[in-house]
Amino acid sequence: MCGIVAYIGDLDPKEVLIEGLKRLEYRGYDSAGVAVHDGDSVAVYKMAGRIADLERRLSQVKLGGSLGIGHTRWATHGEPNDINAHPHPDYHNKVFVVHNGIIENYLAIKKELEKRGVRFRSETDTEVISNLIALNYTGDLTEAVIRAAELMEGTFGIAVIHKDEPKKLVLARRGSPLIVGIKDGCFFGTSDVAAILPHTRDVIYLEDNDIATLTPDGYKIISRGAKTVTRLLQRIEWSLEDAQLNGYPHYMLKEIYEQPEAIFNAMRGRIDIMEGVPKLGGIVPVWEELKNCKSIILLGCGTSFYAALAGKYIFESLTNLDVDAELASEFRYRRMSFLPNTFVVALSQSGETADTLAAMREAKRKGARLLGIVNVVASSIAREAGAGIYNHAGPEIGVASTKIYTSQLVILTLLALLLGRHQTLSLTDGVRILRELETLPSKAREVLKKADLIETIAQRYHRYNNWLFLGRKYNYPTALEGALKLKEVSYIHAEGYAAGEMKHGPIALINPEMPTVAIITRDEIYEKMINNIQEVKSRRGPVIAVCNEGDEKVKEMVDEVIEVPETLPFLSPILNVIPLQLLAYHCARFLGRDIDKPRNLAKSVTVE
């Protein structure tokens, strides 16, 4: 996904920009570029491909000055190539822009600008922005950005420089994250704090419609109506090391192994064992409404949606609430009608997923109350929700989400338990569930000890081209998530299915060439899953089972067994998903895939 880094100050802008762009690589990109102002003119270097290529090219040129902007692009308008890469100059090479987001009315603006003689070089919507700013320029770049922003519809985070103003960097945001970094006369602009962390931890998160002007002497932020505004200066607590590999070959593996800690951190300081209730500070502002709510809608995309779906089963187990899980990308376009006092709970690792944000806004417009379960502090979704619960799982860098999924399930359990305790759940129930939650970090560690076995299974099966993942009830979402993990990192075709649906179609696929991963836990639908495994075996389909420790019945039936410790049925997805993540990881490794940056994927999907 696109990333911005911009700089003004005494350091070498070329160095700051390249270093920043490298730290944005993990988000996924297809091209990159920089524009550096040397005091007289602006030099642009941009190209499709890797940052390393751009760095090599830049090492051959001398660029001075104290001002520059850089970008990693993930194509939305126009294919990934050198011309469509950012920064984009205007027709007269005066204004230079890097942009995240989508300008929805860019075609209308483009037509208008063409009538005025502007000629476009790229297929991007961003080139419209630089030309619009240039056309509104009368000697002050900030003024020109304000006027241009009024004419643009859609989402943008932009960093802008002008050839005639070598000491000014302008940032503007609407619906796309943008952060100002501050350090002793140096100022940074970025869409992702990781890009500037080697230089500063003091940051300001711009809000929608903010326009920040950075000069060597200071910064000024204005908002709608050109009022100067003060925004909170915040200190980033997580370290750069947190965002680095720590000896693991891939971030995905590192993050899989961080799960015991992530599970622990999701409940750290949030358990009152004596009362059998969780303590969730982030929901205090809405507690009076929340405790009386009748209906909850859990919302997310991709893995966060599967967490929402698992959450539905958790809420059904612990509360009397009417609970649904919805795909944010679908929900945002639905005709919504809410029971009075409905809460929409948005789940998101990045806190920037465009579909989730849009669905929340629609729900709010129609009267729903919002909550967020978000990992990235102060992200757009966290701020839109206004109240909620942070994962505190540290940065997740691998594109495939792993530790956030298990962390989300723990937080959903805490929330459901809190509500359940205000309904019918007894003190004994509360204490029992919290005590079981507290055992999960060590049980997750037990599962991770199966890594060698899982690697061997991956070695045997990674050449199979089609896989089926089956689960029921609590572990139906686990099957969906297991299939998603396998397909996104190994590019193997995999389908997740509710095992009860087998006879309604997918059983036709079963043959010796199609492995089935069956998730079977000792719960009330155990025997039904046994039947489903038998159906696969009698059609000579190989079966890899994730089952409870000591399950001899399953062991006798299947080809491969991965045993996990037993827990409460609605908590079992937290443990069962870990072998599936490892299986996907090792298959991808045997196939030589780019595990942390799978093709066509981005870490943070800030466009629709």
Ligand code: F6R
């Ligand atoms: C899958 C994956 C994606 C994300 C989805 C939502 O491994 O990473 O499916 O889960 O794009 O992202 P967030 O949670 O940031 O809203």
